[in-house]
Amino acid sequence: MASKETTITAVPEHTVEIITNSGEGAQKCAQIFGQTCAKMGNGVWTVEIIPAEIEPPHHTVTSTSGNIIRFGTDKVTNWGDRSKLAIAFNDQVLLSRHRLDSFADDCIILHESIWENHEDEAIRDGYAKAMKEMSSKNYRFIKVPIEEETLKVVDNAQHGKNMFALGLLTEIYQRDLSIIEKQIAYIFRTKSAKVTELNVELVKNGMAWARENLDFQFIIDSVPAEESRVVMNGNQACALGAIAAGMEICAMYPITPATSVSHELCDIIESYGGMVHQAEDEIAAAGVALGASYGGKVALTVTSGPGLALKTEFLALAIMVEIPLVVLDVQRGGPSTGLPTKVEQSDLLAALYGQPGDAPRVVIAPRTIEECFHSMITARRIAETFRCVVIILTDANLATGVQQFTRPDFDERWQGELIDASPVPEGLRPYDWDHDTGMSRRIIPGTPGGQHTVTGLAHDEESRVSYDPGSNERGQRMRSRKLAVFQSTLMPPPIYGDEEGDLLVVGWGSTQGAIEEAVDRARAEGRKVSSCQLTFLSPLEPGLKEIFSKFRKVMTVEINYSDNLGDPYITEETRRLGQLCWVLRAHTLVDLDCWTSVPGQPLRPNDIYNSIIENIENGSST
Amino acid sequence: MASDERKQIALDAISSRNELFLSAVAATADQVRGLLSGTGDVAEDQSVALGAFAKGRVDFNRFSSFTPKVAKIDAAAEAPIRAAQEVLKSLLAQGDELFVLHLEEGNNLSRKVGRRLSLIGRAFSAAHVIDLAKRGQYQEEEHAAMLEKFPFHKWNKSERALAPALVIELSAADFKPSVIVPYLDEHSKFVFKVEGDASAAALSRVISPGVFVQQETGDAALDAFAEFEGPAVAALVSTNAASFIHDPSAGETTYERFVSLEFPKEVKKLAIGGISVAQQAQDYALLESLSVVSVPTGDAASDPAGKLSAWLLSQSDLTGSSA
Amino acid sequence: MSSVAISLLDLDSEEIKCFEAEDYQTRVAKWCAGCGDFGALNAVKRLLAKEQLQPEKMAFVSGIGCSSRFPHYVNAYGFHGIHGRALPIATGLKLARPELDVFVVMGDGDCTSIGAGHWIHATRYNADMTVLLLDNAIYGLTKNQTSPTTPQGYASNTSPRGSVLPALDPLQATLGISNASFVAQTADWVPVHLYATLQAAYEHPGFSFVRILQRCPKFTPDVFLDNVKNPDITELLIHENGVDVPSLEKLYKHRRVHDPKNIDDARALAQRTDMLRLGIFFRDDSLPVYEEVRAVPPVSAEEKIVRLNEEFDRYGV
DSSP, X not given: OOSOOOEEEEOSEEEEXXXXXXXXXXXXXXXXXXXXXXXXXXEEEEEEEOOSSSXXXXXXXTOEEEEEEEEESSOOOSOOSSEEEEEESSHHHHHHHHHTTOEEEEEEEEEESTTTTOSSHHHHHHHHHHHHHHTTSOOEEEEEOHHHHHHTTOSOGGGTHHHHHHHHHHHHTTOOHHHHHHHHHHHTTTXXXXXXXXXXXXXXXXXXXXXXXXXXXXXXXXXXXSSOEEEEEHHHHHHHHHHHTTOOEXXXXXXXXXXXXXXXXXXXXXXGTOEEEEOSSHHHHHHHHHHHHHTTOOEEEEEOHHHHHHHHHHHHHHHHHTOOEEEEEEXXXXXXXXXXXXXXXXXXXXXXXXXXXXXXXXXXXXXXXXXXXHHHHHHHHHHHHHTXXXXXXXXXXXXXXXXXXXXXXXXXXXXXXXXXXXOOOTTOOTTOOOTTTOOOOOOOTTOTTOOOEEESSOBOTTXXXXXXXXXXXXXXXXXHHHHHHHHTTBOOOOOBSOSSEEEEEEEEGGGHHHHHHHHHHHHXXXXXXXXXXXXXXXXXXXXXXXXXXXXXXXXXXESSOOOOTTSTTOOTTTOOOOHHHHHHHHHHXXXXXEEEOOSSSOOOHHHHHHHHHHHHHHOOOO | OOHHHHHHHHHHHHHHHHHHHHHHHHHHHHHHHHHHHTTSOHHHHHHHHTOXXXXXXXXXXXXXXXXXXXXXXXXXXXXXXXXXXXXXHHHHHHGGGGGEXXXXXXXXXXXXXXXHHHHHTHHHHHHHHHHHHHTTOOOHHHHGGGGTOOOGGGOOHHHHHTOOOEEEEEEGGGOOGGGGGXXXXXXXXXXXEEESOOOTTGGGGGOOTTOEEEEEOSOOOOHHHXXXXXXXXXXXXXXXXXXXXXXGGGOSSHHHHEEEEEOOSOOOOOOBTTBOHHHHHHHHHHHHHHHOOSXXXXXXXXXXXXXXXXXXXXXXXXXXXXO | OOSSSOXXXXXXOOOOOOOOGGGGBOSOOOOOTTOTHHHHHHHHHHHHXXXXXXXXXXXXXXXXXXXXXXGGGBXXXXXXXXXXXXXXXXXXXXXXXXXXXXXXXXXXXXXXXXXXXXXXXXXXXXXXXXXXEEEOSSBTTTTSBOOTTSOTTOOOSSOTTOOOSOOOOHHHHHHTSTTOOXXXXXXXXXXXXXXXXXXXXXXXXXXXXXXXXXXXTTTBTTTTHHHHHOGGGEEEEEOTTSXXXXXXXXXXXXEEEOOTTOHHHHHHHHHOOSSEEEEEEEEOTTSOOHHHHTOOOOOOHXXXXXXXXXXXXXXXX
C-alpha cells in the first residue's frame, strides 16, 4: 500500500479490540484510548478480556488478554455487538477471539506481520492454520510490522508495542494527540520524563505508519459534555460510593471479581477515617463487618458468589438480630468456582433465599456504573432505617466495564447521622417493635441503660431467648413486616417504550443497556416491544402484575441458566427457568417466559434482539 | 537529636488521648450537622440522604415517615448552634497543632497553658451552648462568651476525663514545670520539649504520689508515659540533665516508684535564664529526698537510689556555690 | 471514625455508681447444678466489681454451646452469635469501639473445632480482648459428643468405644501462633486461681487467651476428678509477672517459678503431660495490638467531601 487514496467513513459508533498476550500492555493502550474518547465527548464503554491465569504461556489461544472499546457519538450503555476493528499482536490470540465469534464479518484486522515467515517452523505452521481457520469470514486482514516499528524506538518491543498500536488507533479515528500526550504523561507520572517521551514517540510512529500505509479512516462525531463527568469502572464506583456513603469498615476476603473494590478502598479509605480488614475467610469477613456494625460503625462486606454462599449463616444472624449490614456481591459465573473472571447474573436466588429459615432482606441491583456508585448510599440508608441486611448485586460486566457518568455532587447527608446513643429510657426494650411496622430503635453498646444480649436464637422483645410459639411467630412477623413497609415506599418501575404492546422484556442489573438497545432496534422495525429494568428485587417494586397485564407476552432476559424448550426431556413441566423469571412468576402469577444465556460474557444487543423477534413470532401468549 | 524528631516523640506520646478528644469533637460536629440538617424540609433531606439510586424509585415522603425523627430546632436556637458548630469545626481544623504550645522566650508559662486549655475547652462550652439552645434556655448575653473561652476550672468531671494532652515547646530558661501543677487533674498529660541546657532535675518539682513523671534525655519513645492511666508529666531535655521515671504504679513508696534513674557526668554550675544555681540545687535536693530511703551499701551502684546518693555526694559542692 | 465516638453532647457529670459483684448478674443462670460455668461467672463478676466497669461500656461475645449462654447472665452488652464465630464478631466490635472492654466466651467445640480457623487468626490479630475458653472436654448442649479436647479413650455418643484420637491441647496450639500475647490455664475448682488469672488476662493489653478447665456434671464428671481430689498432681506456675496466689501455697506443693516472658519454656511446659499446670504460660505486653495498629484519625463529613472531590479529579474527563 505504498500510494493510496484514504477513504474517510463517518459512523455513529465503532467497536475496537486490542488483543495481546497477557503482559503486553493492552490495558494501558485501551485505558488511554478510552479516556481520550471520553474527553473528546464520545460515549464510551470498555470491557476487559482477562485470561484465567496470571501468566499463561505466550502466543497461545489461552494467553489472550486485551480490551474491547465501544465508542460513539451518543451515550454508550453496553459493549455492543461484534467488533469492527481489531489490532492483534499474534495469530493465536486473534484466533481465540475469532472462535468466540467476537468479530463482525467485515471486521478490519490489523495484525503483526513477523509470524508468517518466522524462523520457528511451529510458529509458521500455527500462523498458517490460524489464517486458514479464519478464512471462512470476510475479515479484511492488514499485516502491520508492529514489532519492527516498535524496535526503532525502544530496545524491548514487549514494552512498547501497545503504544505503537495506540498510534494506529489515534490516526484511524483522528483522536486528539494533545489529549493522548497528557494521558501518557499522567500514567507514567511516577517514571522519568524519558519514559513519557519514548511512549509519545511510539504513538507518533504508529500514527505515521497508519498515515502512510492505511487507506481508511473513520470519523465518529462527538459533542463535548456540558456537565462535569468522570470515567471509571463499576468496582471503583462501588468503592468510592462506599466512602461517599460514610462506610467506615470494609471486611473482605480476596475473591474475583470483587477484590478490586477492596484494592480501591485499601488505597484511600484510611484517609477518610475508615479501614479495610482482610479477614481469614469469607465467613469471618461477614462476622467482622457484623461485629463492627453491632458496635455502631457503618460496615460493608464485599464478595462474589462462592463467598456469598459461605456468608449465609452470618447474614441470617444479622437479619435475626436486626443489625444493619451492607453486602456487595459482584457476581461471577457459577455454580461452585464456576467462571471467576466472567459475567453471570446467577446469584439472584441465593441472594434472595440463601439462608435456611425465613430471612427477609433487601436486594438491589444497580444497572449502570453510575448506579454502582449511588447504590452504596441508598443501601446504607435502607439498612440503617430498617435495621436490615441489604445485598447489592453487581456483576463482572459492571465491575470491569468502564463508562463515564455525571460527576456526583457530594452531600454530607449521604454520610448519615450519628446513632442515638442517649441513655435508654426506662422500659424501652431492645426489640420494641412497632407492631404495625416491625421497626424499633437500634441500641448500640455504650448506650447507658440499654444493656441486653442479642441472640441468634428465637427471642422476645427483651432479646431473651424464647422458644414459645407466640414469641417466635411475632419475631418472624416483625422481621418480615419491615420489607412490606419498605415496599410501600417504592414506586412502580418505569417502562422503556410504550406501556402496552406485544412483548415486555424484563431485565435486572447490568443488562439494561443491551436490552434497551435491542428494544430500540425492534421498535424501529415497528415491533410493539417495551422493556422494564428492575432495580429492587427484594422487596419487588410494586405494580408489576398491572404492568405485565398490558402486554400480550412478558419475558425476562438474564445472564443465567435456563433450559431450552425442545431440548431432550425439556418440556413445559420440566423446564427450569431464569432466576428472575421464577421470582416474577411466583410474585405475579403471570406466565412469564425467559431468554437466558451463560456465555461468560455480557449479552449482545443483537442476540437479545433475535430472542425478541423469535419470541414475538413463535411464542404462545401469556 | 533533631528538634523535629523530639516533637514527634512528644506528639506520639499524647496521640491516643488526643485522638479520643478529637474523635469526640468530630462526633459532636457530626451530631450537630444532623441537628441542623433536620431544620430543612424532611422529605428534601430524605431525598438527598437516600441517594440518586432511589430517585424515581422510592417515594421520599413516605420513606421519611419511617426514619427516626430528628428533633426540630426552632429558629431561635439555630444561630447559637451554628456558632457552636463553627467552634467545633475550627478546633478540628487545627488538628494536632491544637495540642502544641510554643512558648516564646520570656512568656509566662502558666498563663499560656491556661489560655490554651481555655481555647480547647470551647469544645465543651460549644456542647453546653448546643444543649442550652436545644432546651430553649440560651441567653445571648449570658452564654455567648462561653464560646470565646472556657477555662479549665470550669470543666466538669466527664469533660476532664476527655481532656487532651499538651506538648509545650519552650526554652530551658522558661522551664519552670511546677506552674502546671494546678492543671494536673486525674487525666492530664503534659510533655515539655525543652530547648537548651535545662536545670538537671527540674521535673522533680512536679513529683507527687499519684503523678507519673519522666525526664528523658535520650530518644526513647514515651510509651510508659502514654499508657499510664492518671496524671503524667514528661520532659524531653538535653543530655546534661538527669533522666528518671517516677511511676506511681511501680510501688508503695516513693523510692520504689523510681523505676529508672541516670545522671549526667557533670553539670555546669550556671544560672539558666532566671533559674539560679541555688534553685537548681534545690531541685536535686528534692529529687534526693523523694528517691532515697536509706544510705546505700553494697550493691549501691546498681540501685537507682544508691546511684543518686553517690552522685549527689560527688556533686556535693553544688549547693554552696552561687552563679 | 466518627459515627459512634463519644459525643460531647452525651457527657453526663453524675457521680459514678459503685457496683457490687451481684450488680453484674442479670438473671439466674440456667446451667446444670455443679456446672463449672458457674465458677467462671462468679470469677468474672468479681473481676468486674473489682475494676468497677460500667455495664454499658463492656460487651460479652459468645458462640453457641452451654457456656455461650454466658452473656445472657451478665449485666453488660452481649452478643450470643453463631457456633464457632464469636471471635470475628468480637474483632469487628473491637475495631469499631476500641474503648469498650470486650470479653469472649467460648466452649471447646466452639473454639477448637468449628471455630478453629478464627481462633488462630484472632490470636494473631491480637486485638485487646479477654478470651475465656470454657473447656469441659465434651459437647454438652447437643448431649455428649466427642470434642477435640476429649481425652483419648473417653466414650461419648459419637465415640461409644472411646475417642480414638489424642486430645488437642489448646495451649500448645495457641502458643504456636505468631503474635500470641497471653496464654494461661486455670480451673473452675480453684476459684482464687481462676479469679487471679482472669484479673491478669483483663490487665493484659492484647488477646488474652485463658483456658478454663471446667467440669461437666452430666457428661464429663470424672475427666478432671483426679486433679480435683489430688492437688499433688497439679503444678502451679508462679511468677511476679504471672499469677501467684499465696493462699494456695499450703494446698499445692508443686510450684514452679516460670517467667511468662519465656516462650520456649512456655511451649515446653505446655508439651509436658506429667502434671496438670495452671498459671500464665506466656505473656508479652509489648506485642502490637490490632485495633491500635489499624487506628486512623477521625475525619469530619465536610473534610471527607473535600477529599472525595480531590479523588474524583483523578477520574475527571
